[in-house]
Amino acid sequence: MGRTPAGQTREKVFRFVRDRLAGGAPPTVREVMEAFGFRSPQTVREHLDALVEDGRLEKEAGLARGLKLPGRRGEAPTVLVPLLGRVPAGPLDAAIEDLQGHLPVQSRRAPGDLFCLRVRGDSMKDAGILDGDLVVVRRQPRAETGDVVVALIGDEATVKRLHVARGRVELRPANDAYLP
Amino acid sequence: MGRTPAGQTREKVFRFVRDRLAGGAPPTVREVMEAFGFRSPQTVREHLDALVEDGRLEKEAGLARGLKLPGRRGEAPTVLVPLLGRVPAGPLDAAIEDLQGHLPVQSRRAPGDLFCLRVRGDSMKDAGILDGDLVVVRRQPRAETGDVVVALIGDEATVKRLHVARGRVELRPANDAYLP
């Protein structure tokens, strides 16, 4: 088989692995082999070893699909957050059936505490939350003045900023065109 | 070994698999086995088969780490976008060394066209781009009036909205407190 210019194939192999990693699982040696038309697993192995040597990939020896991207030091781990179509009124588990998918999010929170909703309306425009945005919500026992909260009023959910003053609770939008 | 209440372990297994999926690779049957203290791979298999039956997981038979989350129909695939610390002035490849990590992003774009930068300053506040935000940038040959672009002025990069009028190019911030 003809040789390719130095480093060219290597770059393609790296991108292939990276994109497969995003797809959910690292490729096997033989998957890479077939994707590039190689006829020997050894060829792939040499490329992968070289990429590991360069620090562009990490590999666990002996493990099936043991390839990873090298993480930054102190990088928050990626978790898959459920994207819900309906607002979970009761315990979170009840909304599982409304699952619309999962969203990869980098966070150090316990995965079970997070979920994801789509914003409608622009009442929080000045806080950088626009119509159609996806918000990642963390369940917590209490909130304080200034926090942005998801409030459940009847069956509807809204995103607002919370203000507590003189025993009164107020939900203020972050847009001058709206009233609290 | 003692039995656990119906469905309880199953839920935990699902979350374990989901979180491992986010970490880069699905777990093997035996990894799940050890994580839960099972003493037989068959136990895990039964749980996984049940989850697949319920539609909460997808599995490719015979494949090592063949577990996936069921995707929504028409869902954009996840790609890993490189997060760059420095702005790529020349061809994109030159900035590889400045790689600070990868970010999972759902997009239908070719992975090579995208990269990621951190925003400094709040000149684009009204467009929902705040200080410290990460912006995902797509390389394209041309831009039009109204587009938000990353402009390279000397060595500095800024995010602005592009206006072309009477042969003159203007970069306008999206914040009333700033001048074009």
Added chain:
DNA sequence: CACGATACTGTACAAATGTACGGTATACTG
């Protein structure tokens, strides 16, 4: 209680997968 369903154990086997040894061909360098 007989019966079925669920949860789990134990062992064995076959396929998938990573790895090692040895070989060929092309390019570059002194």
Added chain:
DNA sequence: CAGTATACCGTACATTTGTACAGTATCGTG
């Protein structure tokens, strides 16, 4: 040109991993 490095081929082997067969124990139900 000899020497070296890179790119790739071919095959064999050991480990990892998914899967199947057979069994035990607990719970709920008619």
